[in-house]
Amino acid sequence: MNGALQMNAGELLSLCKRRGFIWPSFEIYGGVAGMYDYGPLGTVLKDNIISMWRDAYKRGEGFVEIDSETVNPEPVFKASGHIDEFSDFVVYCQGCKEPFRADHLVGDLHPNPDTLDAEGLKSLFVENGVLCPDCDGELGEVEEFNLMFKTTIGPGSSRVGYLRPETAQGIFVNFPHLYRYNREKLPLGVIQHGRGYRNEISPRQGIIRLREFNMMEVELFVDPEDKGWVRYPAIRDEMLRLVPEDGRERSITVDEAVSGGIIANEVLAYFIWFTKDLLTRLGVDGERLRFRQHLRDEMAHYAMDCWDAEVLLSYGWTEIVGIADRGCWDLTQHAKWSKQEMSHFKRFDEPKEVEREAIKAKYRELGPLFKGDAKEIARLIEERTPADIENSVLKVDFNGRTLDITDNLFEAVTINEKVSGEKVVPHVIEPSHGLDRIFYTILEHAYRRDDEYTVLSLRPEVAPIKVGVFPLMTRDGLDTKARELFRTLNDAGIDAYYDDSGSIGKRYARMDEVGTPWCVTVDYETLEDDRGLKDTVTIRDRDSSEQRRIPIDDIIDVVQKLIKGVDFASL
RNA sequence: GCGACUGUAGUCUAGCGGUUAGGACCGGGGCUUCCCAAGCCUCUAACCCGGGUUCAAAUCCCGGCAGUCGCACCA
Numbered sequence: 001m002n003g004a005l006q007m008n009a010g011e012l013l014s015l016c017k018r019r020g021f022i023w024p025s026f027e028i029y030g031g032v033a034g035m036y037d038y039g040p041l042g043t044v045l046k047d048n049i050i051s052m053w054r055d056a057y058k059r060g061e062g063f064v065e066i067d068s069e070t071v072n073p074e075p076v077f078k079a080s081g082h083i084d085e086f087s088d089f090v091v092y093c094q095g096c097k098e099p100f101r102a103d104h105l106v107g108d109l110h111p112n113p114d115t116l117d118a119e120g121l122k123s124l125f126v127e128n129g130v131l132c133p134d135c136d137g138e139l140g141e142v143e144e145f146n147l148m149f150k151t152t153i154g155p156g157s158s159r160v161g162y163l164r165p166e167t168a169q170g171i172f173v174n175f176p177h178l179y180r181y182n183r184e185k186l187p188l189g190v191i192q193h194g195r196g197y198r199n200e201i202s203p204r205q206g207i208i209r210l211r212e213f214n215m216m217e218v219e220l221f222v223d224p225e226d227k228g229w230v231r232y233p234a235i236r237d238e239m240l241r242l243v244p245e246d247g248r249e250r251s252i253t254v255d256e257a258v259s260g261g262i263i264a265n266e267v268l269a270y271f272i273w274f275t276k277d278l279l280t281r282l283g284v285d286g287e288r289l290r291f292r293q294h295l296r297d298e299m300a301h302y303a304m305d306c307w308d309a310e311v312l313l314s315y316g317w318t319e320i321v322g323i324a325d326r327g328c329w330d331l332t333q334h335a336k337w338s339k340q341e342m343s344h345f346k347r348f349d350e351p352k353e354v355e356r357e358a359i360k361a362k363y364r365e366l367g368p369l370f371k372g373d374a375k376e377i378a379r380l381i382e383e384r385t386p387a388d389i390e391n392s393v394l395k396v397d398f399n400g401r402t403l404d405i406t407d408n409l410f411e412a413v414t415i416n417e418k419v420s421g422e423k424v425v426p427h428v429i430e431p432s433h434g435l436d437r438i439f440y441t442i443l444e445h446a447y448r449r450d451d452e453y454t455v456l457s458l459r460p461e462v463a464p465i466k467v468g469v470f471p472l473m474t475r476d477g478l479d480t481k482a483r484e485l486f487r488t489l490n491d492a493g494i495d496a497y498y499d500d501s502g503s504i505g506k507r508y509a510r511m512d513e514v515g516t517p518w519c520v521t522v523d524y525e526t527l528e529d530d531r532g533l534k535d536t537v538t539i540r541d542r543d544s545s546e547q548r549r550i551p552i553d554d555i556i557d558v559v560q561k562l563i564k565g566v567d568f569a570s571l
Numbered sequence: 572g573c574g575a576c577u578g579u580a581g582u583c584u585a586g587c588g589g590u591u592a593g594g595a596c597c598g599g600g601g602c603u604u605c606c607c608a609a610g611c612c613u614c615u616a617a618c619c620c621g622g623g624u625u626c627a628a629a630u631c632c633c634g635g636c637a638g639u640c641g642c643a644c645c646a
Contacts, residue, residue, distance in 0.1 A: 010639085018581060018597075030619065030636045090572090090644095147645080166646080201572070201644050209645080298646095308646095322646070432646085452596090453608075473605060501599080505607040510597095512607095524604065538606070545607065 009314045012447055013206050015454065019514050021045065021443065022207060034203025034211035036436075041514055044464035044495065046214070046439055049282055050193055052461060053216050053433065056278050061231075063189030063218065064181070068170025070195060073153060074160040079337035080169050080330065082162075086147040089121055091139050147198045163197035168430065170194075171219045172330045175342055179221075186344055186426055188221040193435065205315050207440045214435035220267070221426035223346065224328065227265035235273050242307075243292040262293075264305045268325050271431050275309050275321050282438065283459040284320075285445040288312035291323075303327075311441045320437040328425040335425070347421035354417045357386045359394070365409050373398070381405060386412040446515060457543055458515030460563045465497045467559055468511040468519040474500045482522040485537070485552065492556045494563075508540065517542045518562060520555060541568040 016022045020039030024031045038046055057063040077083045122142045124130070130139060153159040164170065171178070171190045182188045193216040203209045236255035243249045244262050252260075254269050263269040272291055280286050294306040309321035335342035361378035370377050380396045388394060392407040442462060448455045460466065469486040471478035479500050489496040497516065499507045504521065511519050519540045525533035533549065539558065540547045548571045550558055562568060 014582060024637085027637095031638090033637070086646095145644095198646080204639090306646095319646075434646090470606090473603090476604085478604095503605055503607085503609060505605080505609070507608090508606080509608040519606095521606065523606075540606075547606075 009206060009444070011449075012444055015447075015456075015513065016042070016443065032211075034200055034209060036207055036210065041464045042439070045442075045458075045462060046435065048462040048464065049435065049438060049442070050216065052282055053193070053278065054191065056274070057189065057191045057218060061189060061274075063191050063220075064178070065191045066171065066174060066178070067192060067194065068167070068174065070164050070197070071151060071153065071161045072164050072169060072173075074162065075337055076169050076173060077148065077162055077165075079333045080172075081333065082148060082165055083146070086165060089142050090145045091121070091125070091142045145201075147200070149197045149199050165198050166196050166432070167192045167194050167215055167217045168219060168330070168432065171217070172334055172428075173338075175221070175331060175334070176340060179344065184345065186221055186223050186346075188426070189218065190221075191216070191218045193217070207436050208313075208315060208318060210436055216433040216435050218271075218431045218433075220271070220429040220431075221331075221344075222267055222429060223344070224424055224427045227267045227427070229267045229270040232266045232270050235270065238273050240273060240276065241290040243290055245293050245295055249290065263307070264325060267429055268305065268307070268323065271429060272307055272309075272323055275323060275431055275433075279309060279311075279321070279438070281459070281461070283442040283446055283457075283462055284311055284438070288445065290317075292317075304329075311445075313441060313444055318437065318441075319434070320441055321431060321433045323429070323431045326428040326430050328427055330428055331425050343423040343425045345421050346424050348419070351418050351420040354419050356415045356417060358382070358413055358415050359384050359386060359389075359410050360413050361410050362408070369409070377403070377405075381410050453509070453512075455512045455542065456515030458517070460517045460565075463515045463517055464495065465511070465514060465516040466495045466518070466563060468497050468499060468507065468516050470498075470504060470507050470519060470521045471500050472504060472521055472523040476524070477527060478522050478524070481526060485520065485522060485555065489556065489559070492560075494556065494559055508545075512542055515542075518559065518568075525549075526552065539571070544568065 013022075016039075017024075019041060021042035022036045023039055025035035025037045026032055054065065058065060074083070077086075119142075125139050125142075148165050149163040151161050151163065153161040171192055174190075178188060178190055193214065195212055196215050197212050200209055200211050203211055232254075236258075237253050239251055240254055240257060241249065241251045242257060242262065252262075254263075254273050257263040258266055258269045263272065276286075276289065276291070279289060288311050290310050291307045292310050294303065294308065299306055303324040304327040306322060306324040308319040309323070310317045311320055312318075331342040334340070359382055361381045363374070363378060366374040366378055377396065377398055380398060381394060384394060384396070389407070389412065394405040394407075394410060396403045396405055442458065443456065446457045446459075448457055467489060469482055469489065471482035473479075482500070483498060486496050486498040497511070499510065501507070508519055519542075521538045521540070523538065525531075526535065526537055528534055535552050536549045537552050537555065538547045538549050539555075546568065548568075550571065558571065
């Protein structure tokens with residue numbers, strides 16, 4: 001077991017608080033559980049994570065990014081299912097005060113307790129004398145508890161709104177715009193990051209379960225009949241550590257997982273691998289990362305198949321990304337509730353001539369016979385096909401009666417149609433990232449501690465400060481020279497930090513603790529030296545604590561190379 | 572939401588009815604040719620909040636808030 005596993009999460013949270021990564025919100029007023037603010041370093045680290053995620057999807061895969069509202073009107077969540085699925089009816093025992101899920105207590109008394117409202121549940125308790133299962137006490141009022149924060153939009157409280165529990169709905173409701181933007185083509189990949197809100201009953205474990213949290217969501221709309229991915233062949237032999245439904249962990253290649261039926265399709269498998277790649281580049285330890293498949297009864301209401309990226313933290317295995325195949329659920333639901341078109345028109349390579357057998361009603365005959373009912377009966381007749389005709393008679397159900405329609409009232413015809421495509425509701429592949437959890441994982445996996453010395457081995461790309469700049473002494477012009485260098489680095493867009501207090505060792509330690517990968521020191525040789533060291537500085541590597549001496553004019557170039565991943569030892 | 576435990580400078584902690592509330596680290600200023608938390612001088616800074624008991628409360632009691640753990644809940 002390695003050192004990081006034995007660490008106390010409190011130690012890291014303490015560091016985070018001291019050094020300005022995260023702070024408990026509203027601390028001067030006593031704080032609120034499940035709410036944290038990002039401090040100066042945390043904000044930069046968080047932004048760096050977002051940038052890498054954005055780059056991976058936008059530049060890497062050609063996805064587009066949007067930014068939608070956090071307050072949504074009620075119909076959005078009626079359609080999405082969150083009003084129903086995020087609500088529980090809770091009842092408290094008058095005696096022992098224990099809370100119970102009301103629908104669980106009447107499971108034997110009603111075929112489908114989920115369909116009951118608070119009144120219905122309450123009367124079921126009264127009629128059947130249901131008591132507290134723990135102490136046989138009387139049960140109190142049935143209360144509805146929804147995990148979404150409710151508000152009203154505008155005055156008069158007529159329009160109910162909710163703070164979004166996920167950013168995904170903002171993408172789904174914009175599907176018609178996005179689809180047009182993408183010039184009516186699939187696949188269509190859309191990303192969005194932002195805050196989501198869930199009124200958790202009991203937030204625990206620091207930043208792991210928050211009431212207001214940051215997520216980075218990706219919705220990829222694909223043709224349901226084409227769940228492949230262009231770049232799949234390039235990664236089919238990469239390894240994945242999987243825990244499928246059967247609970248047996250195995251490490252196999254992407255393609256073995258797909259062809260073995262473990263992962264449903266290529267595109268889902270591709271983005272599982274893609275997530276692994278992104279997470280490891282962000283600094284998640286590959287040895288403490290696995291993908292676990294959801295069990296059927298664990299799956300969210302919208303998912304067809306779902307894999308969680310789980311990381312091993314001091315809290316245990318924790319989900320940080322969920323990669324779900326949401327099928328056509330979301331778009332179908334929004335189409336139904338909004339009555340808007342939410343489908344893709346899939347053009348055939350060339351229009352098809354289709355011959356269709358149909359029945360045509362003879363209106364001239366039907367009119368006099370059925371008078372006012374003729375129109376409806378004609379419609380029913382035309383719904384049928386020639387195969388339904390028996391002995392020249394078509395039986396039609398009308399107003400509870402069966403009418404025998406004889407063949408003088410209709411004719412069988414062959415219709416030639418030109419069909420240039422078909423409507424399909426796209427399926428959605430959703431990699432949804434818990435940003436705060438990824439943030440915490442990166443810190444915990446980077447945390448190294450020997451005796452009293454602490455180092456955060458953050459990946460250079462995410463590190464909030466890239467380089468510390470010090471004068472060896474605060475005198476003799478060393479500080480002036482170091483400040484110049486600091487300025488030069490900042491002007492080149494490199495996040496630098498100037499420090500001239502205490503001893504040189506203390507400054508290295510300070511930078512190590514916040515994960516700064518390199519420190520540059522201006523010493524006496526920089527100012528004057530007869531061995532050719534004039535105008536050179538030392539650069540020191542955080543993880544090896546090795547030093548190199550390089551010309552001061554090369555600093556920007558060297559640091560930029562190092563950030564891109566050049567090995568320090570090769571300098 | 573329930574139960575147990577806990578709450579003292581930025582951090583870790585001592586004090587457990589009467590203390591100028593002590594220390595360490597961190598942080599600030601200064602000195603020292605100072606490259607891995609070096610040394611010396613110096614400074615800042617705390618009893619979670621609200622009631623109560625008492626001559627006297629950081630200390631005892633009650634309530635609140637927050638944290639940890641367990642139960643319950645949970646994409």
